[in-house]
Amino acid sequence: MTTLATVFEKARAENRAALVGYLPAGFPTIDGAIAAATAMVEAGCDVIEIGLPYSDPLMDGPTIQDAVHRALENGTRIADVMRTVEGVAKSGAATLVMTYWNPIDRYGADRFARDLANAGGVGTITPDLTPEEAGPWREASASAGIDTVFLVAPSSTEERIAIVTECCTGFVYAASLMGVTGARESVGAAAAGLVERTRPHAKVPVCVGLGVGTGAQAAEVAAYADGVIVGSAFIRRLLDAPNEQEGLRAVRELAAELAEGVRR
Amino acid sequence: MSISEGTLITPADFTGAGSAGDVSERGKFGVFGGRFVPEALIPALDEVAAEYEKARTDLAFIREFDHLLRTYAGRPTTITDVPRFAEQAGGARILLKREDLTHTGAHKINNVLGQALLTKRLGKSRVIAETGAGQHGVATATAAALMGLECVIYMGAVDCERQALNVARMKLLGARVVPVTNGSQTLKDAINEAFRDWVTNVDSTHYLFGTVAGPYPFPGIVRDFARIIGVEARRQVLELTGKLPDAICAAVGGGSNAIGIMHAFIEDEGVQLHGYEAGGRGLETGEHALTLTAGSIGVLHGSRTYVLQDDEGQTIESHSISAGLDYPGVGPEHAWLKDSGRATYHGITDAEAMDAFALLARTEGIIPAIESSHALAGALKLGRDLGPDATILVNLSGRGDKDMGTAMKYFNL
Incomplete structure (x- = not known):
């Protein structure tokens, strides 16, 4: 199993940023997501975040909402998410689950952490779990030996950055802009400043996500961050493809472009 | 400065001070409440909470709210x-x-007038709100018109249809009504969409939350105004x-x-x-x-x-x-x-x-x-x-x- 620590060590040794790709489980199908994520790894993604489809994704823009809606329509369950993690982890990428808090809360924190670890998952990103409410999840994750990633945002005060980074193992997720997920014309101007403000508090690498979708943007972010996170742009490729084969080709192409970007 | 005779509310009435029922401790009601939101919104929630803490013991604010309730909302109701x-x-x-x-x-006007005053104290020029039946949307559009605030209302597409009259009222009051077409196209999806707007426009915008749900400090604020x-x-x-x-x-x-x-x-x-x-x-x-x-x-x-x-x-x-x-x-x-x-x-x-x-x-x-x-x-x-x-x-x-x-x-x- 590849851990986050080894991924970032390797990237640092190669003097580049790590490439993190996101895809929800169950989209376009359960096996289709495993195939697409595996293609992303083969083309250069170091880390994969598998999204756990949730009925009320209030941090997500239209692209991820659309994909998640389809995944739920496909009947995607938590067991399928675990199976997806297992399939993707085999490709050699460090594999996390990104999820809103309620599905874990309902499933049971200890059970979720244990099942994820057993599936070969290395951690979670929980965008709506604030440090104040994260105690039980941090404990469950620590005993299962998986990492906990939380988000900082351009609006975060110095004090909040300190509180959030204290809870992060694996890496810190720096949201590049104020808004929901989705590819944009340009990466938020606040991102570099946020990474700079986060560094002194963080004992782990700092990755930047939200709005990154091209090789040029990946290169721009890689200049100041330890990792570049891309989600909606991959999903867009799959949504726009006429068939699964074309979809796989398109995500592979994008992953290669981004992988080249983080190496510039 | 003291509250004059004939007003509806005193500071104690308004805040429920000293009430054993007031168990709100950083938004916790026993195990319930709290805050489960993207970190990006935490500073805005903190700002609203801090401003409200000042406002609720500020006699000038209470008098202004009281004045609006009497002379605009038509209180006391019989x-x-x-x-x-x-x-x-x-x-x-x-x-x-x-x-x-x-x-x-509808009762929604009480909360809306209070939060619209709070919006002005926060120095924000735009309010957004979710609405189900349309009553909170109409009330928000009303308060926005009264106080010269830009107003956007998120409403499930299904609700827009069954409450067409209220959609027309909101438009007449100068609000922009955005039909929400994802999910069940009702109140819960309108709330999701309003949160997405808020995280994007938080510098200029107050989310004028319409009920005693949501993250701290909304449950307590809306309750106090109601x-x-x-x-x-x-x-x-x-x-x-x-x-x-x-x-x-x-x-x-x-x-x-x-x-x-x-x-x-x-x-x-x-x-x-x-x-x-x-x-x-x-x-x-x-x-x-x-x-x-x-x-x-x-x-x-x-x-x-x-x-x-x-x-x-x-x-x-x-x-x-x-x-x-x-x-x-x-x-x-x-x-x-x-x-x-x-x-x-x-x-x-x-x-x-x-x-x-x-x-x-x-x-x-x-x-x-x-x-x-x-x-x-x-x-x-x-x-x-x-x-x-x-x-x-x-x-x-x-x-x-x-x-x-x-x-x-x-x-x-």
């Missing part, structure tokens, strides 16, 4: 004895708190009958009208508190909004509370003939009142609510909102249980003009 209606309730005495008589026709309902009613019932009522009945969707009338009575142990949720087509059909009566504890829209959810935490779509109760979550303070046993919650089906709707119209000449009709139907049952000596106070939270389309279809009018 209480009305409804003996012909009460004949169907085993002869118990039923008193209606007439929130339907406020400006815009609390005037119970504060007035308690005085009025005492004056009219010489004693406190035996029971309070209120409809519960998100729960703001219910907490508004209940909160001033929480310490009055002899006063039963009853909330009525939308039973829709009946519990057994799965088409209902029985969050407290049939839901389980989870997290929705930033708060730990009772939720309609499946075994993996996916929200289950609710159903009610009344858009304002069609919500799969509920305010965390109600969750706490339920678990502590202080309040009791029941279901009222669409059919029971519509019967009470028609009965009040025919016996008393008052057309209630379908939301409020759930409380009326509850009072009819409760009266039969409590007997003819009982006095029941019902929150008539809104008027039924907006519901005539539904009524025309339902009754073939």
Whole structure:
């Protein structure tokens, strides 16, 4: 199993940023997501975040909402998410689950952490779990030996950055802009400043996500961050493809472009 | 500076200071409440909380709010004895708190005026809001027009259709109404969309939250601005009958009208508190909004509370003939009142609510909102249980003009 620590060590040794790709489980199908994520790894993604489809994704823009809606329509369950993690982890990428808090809360924190670890998952990103409410999840994750990633945002005060980074193992997720997920014309101007403000508090690498979708943007972010996170742009490729084969080709192409970007 | 004679509220009334029922500690009501939101919103929530803490003890703010309630919203609202209606309730005495008589026709105006004043204190120029029945949207658009704020209302596309009249009212008041077409296209999806707007535009925008749900500090703020309902009613019932009522009945969707009338009575142990949720087509059909009566504890829209959810935490779509109760979550303070046993919650089906709707119209000449009709139907049952000596106070939270389309279809009018 590849851990986050080894991924970032390797990237640092190669003097580049790590490439993190996101895809929800169950989209376009359960096996289709495993195939697409595996293609992303083969083309250069170091880390994969598998999204756990949730009925009320209030941090997500239209692209991820659309994909998640389809995944739920496909009947995607938590067991399928675990199976997806297992399939993707085999490709050699460090594999996390990104999820809103309620599905874990309902499933049971200890059970979720244990099942994820057993599936070969290395951690979670929980965008709506604030440090104040994260105690039980941090404990469950620590005993299962998986990492906990939380988000900082351009609006975060110095004090909040300190509180959030204290809870992060694996890496810190720096949201590049104020808004929901989705590819944009340009990466938020606040991102570099946020990474700079986060560094002194963080004992782990700092990755930047939200709005990154091209090789040029990946290169721009890689200049100041330890990792570049891309989600909606991959999903867009799959949504726009006429068939699964074309979809796989398109995500592979994008992953290669981004992988080249983080190496510039 | 002191509050002058003849005002409606004192600082103590307004904040519920010293009330044992006020268990809000950083938004925690027992295990319920809290904050489950993206970190990006934490500074804005902190800012709202801090400004509100200053405002609620600021006599100038309280006087301005009080002035608006009296001279704009039409407070105090009266209480009305409804003996012909009460004949169907085993002869118990039923008193209606007439929130339907406020400006815009529903209790929502109370919270909206308070938060619009808060928006100005925050130095923000734009408000957004979610709406189900459209009443909160209309009230928000009204307050925005009054105070010169830009206003965007998110409303589920399904709700836009069944509450077309309110959509037109909001537009006339200068608001932009955005139909939300994802998910179940009702209130919960409108809330998701409003949160997405807020995280994007938080510098200029206040999210004028419409009910006692959501992340801290909203449940407490909305409750405090709605609390005037119970504060007035308690005085009025005492004056009219010489004693406190035996029971309070209120409809519960998100729960703001219910907490508004209940909160001033929480310490009055002899006063039963009853909330009525939308039973829709009946519990057994799965088409209902029985969050407290049939839901389980989870997290929705930033708060730990009772939720309609499946075994993996996916929200289950609710159903009610009344858009304002069609919500799969509920305010965390109600969750706490339920678990502590202080309040009791029941279901009222669409059919029971519509019967009470028609009965009040025919016996008393008052057309209630379908939301409020759930409380009326509850009072009819409760009266039969409590007997003819009982006095029941019902929150008539809104008027039924907006519901005539539904009524025309339902009754073939």
